[in-house]
Amino acid sequence: MAMKNRSLLLAPLTGFLLIFFVVPMVWFLSFAVRETEVPRALPRSLEVLTNWQIGEAIPPEVYPALAQDMVEAADSGSMADAARRINYELTGARSALSKASRQVRRAAEGTVFDEQFFASVDPILTSPDLFAVMKRAGATISDHYLLASVDLQRKLDGAIAQVPSENRVYLAVLWRTLEISALVMFTCLFLGFPVAVLLTTSSERVADAILILVMLPFWTSLLVRTTAWIVLLQKEGIINSALISLGLISEPLTMIFNRTGVVVAMTHVLLPFMILPLYSTLKGIPKGYMRAASSLGARPVTAFFRVYLPLALPGIAAGCIMVFILSVGYYVTPALVGGPADQMLSAFVANYTTGTGNWGLASALGLILLIVTSVLYLVAQRLSGGRTISLG
Amino acid sequence: MLFGLVCLAVLVFLIAPILAVIPLSFSSNSILSYPLPGLSLRWYESVLTSPKWYLAFVNSMKIGLAATFFAVLLGTLASFGLARRQGPISSALRILILSPMIVPIVLVAVALYLFLAPLQLTNTMTGMIIAHIVIAVPFVVIPVLTAIEQLDHNLGRAAAACGARPLTAFFRVTLPSISSAMASGALFAFAASFDDVVIALFVAGPDQRTLPREMYSGLRETISPELTAVATIMMIFSTLLFLLMQSMQRKRRRMLQSASHA
Incomplete structure (x- = not known):
């Protein structure tokens, strides 16, 4: 097709996004x-x-x-x-x-x-x-x-x-947002890494089955999963009543409407975003490298830290940044399973837009959120040579 | 051994919470805990006969299907325009098209709320559909653009050499070879719309409440077994979407393999 005609194909979407995405964003941020x-x-x-x-x-x-x-x-x-x-x-x-x-x-x-x-x-x-x-x-x-x-x-x-x-409120909120995101990121890394390794060492059939287990929650609606966590973690919830009937505790534990609930629920949502990029990097590490290291006399731990981990680093970085970017903007999960002290930047942006109607402050806080996200995204792009986002 | 246990624990952590909800939805009373006092379908009955949940389901479907249709249309056209193009304009457009996925959703929602309100499009179906097209489009462009860029140029030339006019060649050769990418883009787009609650919180009025929006309200109050029934129904729905996606990807992989063998 001729170049000129092809540009015309771009016009509808570009126009649509200019009107309904770029203009609203600029308008909002201008406040x-x-x-x-x-x-x-x-x-x-x-x-x-x-x-x-x-x-x-x-x-x-x-x-x-x-x-x-x-x-x-x-x-x-x-x-x-x-x-x-x-x-x-x-x-x-x-x-x-x-x-x-x-x-x-x-x-x-x-x-x-x-x-x-x-x-x-x-x-x-x-x-x-x-x-x-x-x-x-x-x-x-x-x-x-x-x-x-x-x-x-x-x-x-x-x-x-x-x-x-x-x-003074907002620096603390920003700090809290980064802190929760970092906590979720590390939890995802520690839980996701073993599963990604398992995926590379399993047969294709087993790996496929595990991938389905990883992807199924990913496709399950966020609200469904939040419902599940509330049912599990609340005071009269499944975990508390099980622990009490087993005699392990006498008073129900507070596991929800606090930081624990937020980190657990967010980790559950974001874990697939860690496992998938990790898996695709680990898959590319030749199995022989670890064997070579051990035949040269390296103990397993040494071989892991000196050979495997450096090679896994791009995947770790990609997964961590992906999880961090997504956590920073989280709104629904903290709103539903967090307490007042677990609300992140997004919640303040939302509340100042509707509640008290301080659009100027909503916009300024939104700008901070956007800057943090964009900078991280650019870093991710740099690290992965422009191939951060891929689906399926 | 330890490694295996850790992995098992993580997989249980991923799946078990979701599955734990299902039996509770069949409980005969309203206590959300095990052991179940008895089995009944009363919560399903109350959900399926409730005008509130029915409206929410219809809204979710209407908005999801309409947003998916327009996202696939606009996204596929744009992918043809973008494919195999280099240069600053093209990369700027790529960033523009993908950015609704990267910008925190709350900012998109708030911005659209402030922008659509003076146009009298908040609390309308049109407004919800427009907002969902914005967030769904990247999910279409990513797979479709990749598929177009992987297309063998010679296919089109072969069609032309065999006497097909450009339009015929497009509809008979090009379109079928990217159709599975379009379908998987459509599924992702629908899932993005079907799962959204943040935009619905800002843009939807009482008449446009979607399933996630209605669940959100339910979760803010005391959580009732009714919600576990809705959650189970939605789970079945998303599992179906997921299985559809899996079979489609398998088909696409097969097609790519056979293409590379040829």
């Missing part, structure tokens, strides 16, 4: 650096503040402008969003702003909205801090969410500093 709430709700106040610098006296014209913004923003419902956004950086601003907004709208005709009026509602409303935050959050783009996603903030003078220790 990490965009400020939308304050510019929408308080355009007049921001205009007055254009030439104002922190440290100067607050221009008195800003108060009537703020009052007028409040009247119009309350109608469109954007005032609440703006107040919440300002509150991220200045605690107490939210209630003060909504209180002021109510009083402005209820004020008798002819009321002068000046510094005194706002100061009487709440002194925070005439503080330079409020206007400094308002101005920063009123820019089209800002680094507020990116900084917040790694527990940093800008102080009122603009310098970057750590958030107060009681508010």
Whole structure:
């Protein structure tokens, strides 16, 4: 077929993915650096503040402008969003702003909205801090969410500093995500390696049977497997009642809705992703090498560490990275079998999108997740010469 | 010996939990533990007569089949466009097409949720199908692209030499030789859609709830034996898909072998 016609064949899928994958992703990730709430709700106040610098006296014209913004923003419902956004950086601003907004709208005709009026509602409303935050959050783009996603903030003078220790959350979540992923990865490696070796030493028939045992859970729905683990591990579950009736324990063990449950269930899901790349590498190691090593006088352990393991390394790396990439993005399993202290980055992205609706932070945390995944993927590509993904 | 035991333990770890659920679904009361107090089909009855599970099953099938159809169509066309092509544009397109598989699913779901909502496509069948096409397409392109690149160029030339017009040659020679790759891509695509819960959590409304989505809600509450019955039914379903896949791959391997012998 001619080259030109062939390019046309690519057009439908490329177009589809541009519209329904690339654009949504870029749009979502753009919230990490965009400020939308304050510019929408308080355009007049921001205009007055254009030439104002922190440290100067607050221009008195800003108060009537703020009052007028409040009247119009309350109608469109954007005032609440703006107040919440300002509150991220200045605690107490939210209630003060909504209180002021109510009083402005209820004020008798002819009321002068000046510094005194706002100061009487709440002194925070005439503080330079409020206007400094308002101005920063009123820019089209800002680094507020990116900084917040790694527990940093800008102080009122603009310098970057750590958030107060009681508010530090996200670095710990990132660390926890990496920790759980690493734990799952090593568990998969230790459980998967023997099975991969067994596959290479078995006859073709036995190997096929084992592969079916490995692949069958892989095809079983994630939710089905999660159901199974809950049934097995819960307090009144199969394992606990078996252990109790055998007299091995008297109190049921807590094996689910904690870290154990998460690691066990995730290992179960991801084990095939370790076994398959390992197997395909180990298959390629000539059997004679180990025999040669032992005939040259190497003990089995030495032969394993000096000959077999180095040759297995590409497969180990491929399997580990694959498992790690998949774990880092896990959401459903920790949500169902983990406790609050086992929720990973994905859960925060999800909750901030729907729950409290902090899209900026959801996006910034999502960006971190995407960067971690892409970097690992690129490393995997490098290691395997561009053949990471293969199925079947 | 120890090695054998370890391997056995790992295989038991893989299979036993799944199998342990099945007998519980036949329990005659609602305690999810052994020994079973008695056998009954009451949980199956309550699942099979429940409008909620019926709707979920129909939704899963509809969305899965529609997403698979479009993923195979778009993915196969694109694979023909991509095959045996080098250069920066081609590798960029490959990355684009494969990336829905690499990007954490929660990001895809959230992004689609924010994007589809203003278009009024969240809480609609169309929205769910679109989202599932995105995640299913890589599963089609991988096997089909490989199959096209392994195709013997001379086959097409032979067909032409024998007087077949290009379209005839395509439908009579090229398409049949990649059909098993397309079928396995379709199975993977369907499985990807059928297994998804994260996208359903964000994009589906009450009327588009799929089986995994309904199970997710069930698991968040106290887990009932009804769920073990649904799990058993889904297990049978996925085992069938798996066996279909196995037989197809065996066929493909045979075809490749006979092609290389020829």
